[in-house]
Amino acid sequence: MSEDHKKQLEQQLWNIANTLRGKMNADEFRDYILGFIFYKYLAEKMEIYANSILKPDGIKFTDIDENTKNGKEYIAAIREEALEKLGYFLKPSELFSAVAKRGNHNEVVALDQAAEDVHSYNTKHNFILEDLQKILNNVQNSTMGTESEEDFDNLFEDMDLNSTKLGKTPEARNEIIAKVLAHLDKIDFKLEQTELDVLGDAYEYLIGKFASGAGKKAGEFYTPQEVSIVLAKLVTTGKTKLKSVYDPTCGSGSLLLRVAKEVEEVNNFYGQELNRTTYNLARMNMILHGVHYRKFDIKQEDTLEHPQHLEHRFEAIVANPPFSANWSANQLFMSDDRFSQYGKLAPGSKADFAFVQHMVHHLAENGQMAVVLPHGALFRGGAEAHIREYLIKEKNYLDAVIGLPANIFYGTSIPTCILVFKKCRENPDDILFIEASEHFEKVTTQNMLRDADIEKIVNTYRNRAIENKYSYVSSLDEIAENDYNLNIARYVDTFEEEEVVNITSIAKEIQAVYIDLKDTDTRIASFCKELNIETPF
Incomplete structure (x- = not known):
C-alpha cells in the first residue's frame, strides 16, 4: 500500500x-x-x-x-x-x-x-x-x-x-x-x-525529475540515485550504525540521506555546499526526511577555500564533487593540515584531488569514504600523479577503484570512477579494481545502473572477488611498477579475442559466389539478346 x-x-x-x-x-x-x-x-x-x-x-x-x-x-x-x-x-x-x-x-x-x-x-x-x-x-x-x-x-x-x-x-x-x-x-x-x-x-523523486531536465546545472545539486546507492553501500560495508556521515559537496543532501537508508541509525549528518539555493534545498530535504535539527549541520561556503568542519572526523564520507573544478591552489595551503604532508597541491584547473585530500583529512581512523571522480584522475600526470603515489605508497589508504559507465551523470557524458579509501584497511597489500563501465541500461539519452549492476559492484567489493574481464586484485608492487597509474584497463583485461577466420573456407565461399555471378551474367545476356537490347556489362 x-x-x-x-x-x-x-x-x-x-x-x-x-x-x-x-x-x-x-x-x-x-x-x-x-x-x-x-x-x-x-x-x-x-x-x-x-x-x-x-x-x-x-x-x-x-x-x-x-x-x-x-x-x-x-x-x-x-x-x-x-x-x-x-x-x-x-x-x-x-x-x-x-x-x-x-x-x-x-x-x-x-x-x-x-x-x-x-x-x-x-x-x-x-x-x-x-x-x-x-x-x-x-x-x-x-x-x-x-x-x-x-x-x-x-x-x-x-x-x-x-x-x-x-x-x-x-x-x-x-x-x-x-x-x-x-x-x-x-x-x-x-x-x-x-x-x-x-x-x-x-x-527525492521530484528533485531527480528537476535534475533530469536541468542540463549541465543538474550536477550542482543532484547525484543520480543509482550512483548514490552504490556510494552509500560502499561506505556502510560492515556497519549497522554510524556516529557521523559527511559530504563536503552535499548539493541537495540526497547522498547523506541515502547513507542513512543503508544502516539502522546515523547519529549526525554534516555537509557543506557552495551554492546558496542548493544549500537551502539541502536543509529543507533534511528536515522533510525527519532529521531533527540537532542532528544535522549543513554549512554554506566554499569547501576547499573555507572549510567549516575542520575539527571533526567522520565515520563515513561520501561525495560527488564538481568534476575538474577550478580552485585557487594558493601556496598558502601548503601550511594547511589537509594538504601540507603531500608536498604538492592539486592543479588550479583540476581540484579533483584537492577534494580527495580534504576528505581524507576528515576521515576517522575507523572510517570509510567513497568519492566520484572523472576517469582522468586515475592517470593524469604532474601534481596529481604525485598525490596518487603518496596516498598509495606512503599512506596506503586506497582500497578500491571502480569504473562507471559514461553518460551516467546529468550534464556530462564523460566516463567516471569511484575511489574508496579506508585508513585501517583489512587488505593492506593490494587494491581492488572493478570495471563496471559496460554494465548499464540505456534509458532515453541517459545511461543507468540497473539493480543487478549495483548488486554486482557492491558484492564484488565486499567479497573482494576476482572475475575475468570484470575485477582484479592488484598487489601494491604491481601498481608501483605502473608508476601509480590507476587506469583500470592496465589491471582488468577486457580484451575480446576475435574469432579465428578460416581463410581456405572463405576462399571457397568467394569462389562459389563468383561462379554464381558468372551464371547470372550469362542468363541476363541471353535475355537481352532475345529482347534485342544491349547487355549492361
Missing part, C-alpha cells in the same frame, strides 16, 4: 509542479514547488504536534481563537514546546490549509449579465500573497535566538512571491499561487504514519 501511495503522490506532486512549468524555467519552478511542499510539511507537522499536546484538553490546534486571552495562553505554551521539539512554530492561522482556503474562498463572480443566464462564472481568488510572504518569514523569525536558528535561516529566500516570473501583475501571481496551494492542500502526506517516509521519497 505504501508503494502505491508513494507512486500516486509522486505523480500528483509532479502534475502540480507542471502548473508552474509554463511560467518559468526548470530551476525556478523547482524552487517554488519544493518550497511550497516544504511549507505544507512544516504546517502539518506543527498541527500534528500541537494536537498531541492539546489532546488532554479535548481540543484541536485549529480550534484555538488566537485573539482571546485563553487562546493566547495556549499559543504561548505550544510555541515554547514546539521550538524545543520541532525547532520552529506556526500559529493556527499560519497553517498551510488555512492559507490555501483563504486563497481559494470560492467567491463566485458572474463574468457579465449574459453569462449569468448560462451559468458561466469565474472564481475570485482572495489576495493572499502578502500574508503568505509574512508567514514564510515568520517561520524563520520564530527560530531567532534558539538552537535551530541557523538551520531555518533564510530557508525561503528563493521564493520571491512578487517576482514577475510568476505573473506580470499581483493579481496574476496571486491566482497561480492560490491554484498551486489548492492542489497541494488536497493531497494527504500521511505524516501520522511515522514509520513511512513516503513524502521524503516523493521529494
Whole structure:
C-alpha cells in the first residue's frame, strides 16, 4: 500500500509542479514547488504536534481563537514546546490549509449579465500573497535566538512571491499561487504514519525529475540515485550504525540521506555546499526526511577555500564533487593540515584531488569514504600523479577503484570512477579494481545502473572477488611498477579475442559466389539478346 501511495503522490506532486512549468524555467519552478511542499510539511507537522499536546484538553490546534486571552495562553505554551521539539512554530492561522482556503474562498463572480443566464462564472481568488510572504518569514523569525536558528535561516529566500516570473501583475501571481496551494492542500502526506517516509521519497523523486531536465546545472545539486546507492553501500560495508556521515559537496543532501537508508541509525549528518539555493534545498530535504535539527549541520561556503568542519572526523564520507573544478591552489595551503604532508597541491584547473585530500583529512581512523571522480584522475600526470603515489605508497589508504559507465551523470557524458579509501584497511597489500563501465541500461539519452549492476559492484567489493574481464586484485608492487597509474584497463583485461577466420573456407565461399555471378551474367545476356537490347556489362 505504501508503494502505491508513494507512486500516486509522486505523480500528483509532479502534475502540480507542471502548473508552474509554463511560467518559468526548470530551476525556478523547482524552487517554488519544493518550497511550497516544504511549507505544507512544516504546517502539518506543527498541527500534528500541537494536537498531541492539546489532546488532554479535548481540543484541536485549529480550534484555538488566537485573539482571546485563553487562546493566547495556549499559543504561548505550544510555541515554547514546539521550538524545543520541532525547532520552529506556526500559529493556527499560519497553517498551510488555512492559507490555501483563504486563497481559494470560492467567491463566485458572474463574468457579465449574459453569462449569468448560462451559468458561466469565474472564481475570485482572495489576495493572499502578502500574508503568505509574512508567514514564510515568520517561520524563520520564530527560530531567532534558539538552537535551530541557523538551520531555518533564510530557508525561503528563493521564493520571491512578487517576482514577475510568476505573473506580470499581483493579481496574476496571486491566482497561480492560490491554484498551486489548492492542489497541494488536497493531497494527504500521511505524516501520522511515522514509520513511512513516503513524502521524503516523493521529494527525492521530484528533485531527480528537476535534475533530469536541468542540463549541465543538474550536477550542482543532484547525484543520480543509482550512483548514490552504490556510494552509500560502499561506505556502510560492515556497519549497522554510524556516529557521523559527511559530504563536503552535499548539493541537495540526497547522498547523506541515502547513507542513512543503508544502516539502522546515523547519529549526525554534516555537509557543506557552495551554492546558496542548493544549500537551502539541502536543509529543507533534511528536515522533510525527519532529521531533527540537532542532528544535522549543513554549512554554506566554499569547501576547499573555507572549510567549516575542520575539527571533526567522520565515520563515513561520501561525495560527488564538481568534476575538474577550478580552485585557487594558493601556496598558502601548503601550511594547511589537509594538504601540507603531500608536498604538492592539486592543479588550479583540476581540484579533483584537492577534494580527495580534504576528505581524507576528515576521515576517522575507523572510517570509510567513497568519492566520484572523472576517469582522468586515475592517470593524469604532474601534481596529481604525485598525490596518487603518496596516498598509495606512503599512506596506503586506497582500497578500491571502480569504473562507471559514461553518460551516467546529468550534464556530462564523460566516463567516471569511484575511489574508496579506508585508513585501517583489512587488505593492506593490494587494491581492488572493478570495471563496471559496460554494465548499464540505456534509458532515453541517459545511461543507468540497473539493480543487478549495483548488486554486482557492491558484492564484488565486499567479497573482494576476482572475475575475468570484470575485477582484479592488484598487489601494491604491481601498481608501483605502473608508476601509480590507476587506469583500470592496465589491471582488468577486457580484451575480446576475435574469432579465428578460416581463410581456405572463405576462399571457397568467394569462389562459389563468383561462379554464381558468372551464371547470372550469362542468363541476363541471353535475355537481352532475345529482347534485342544491349547487355549492361
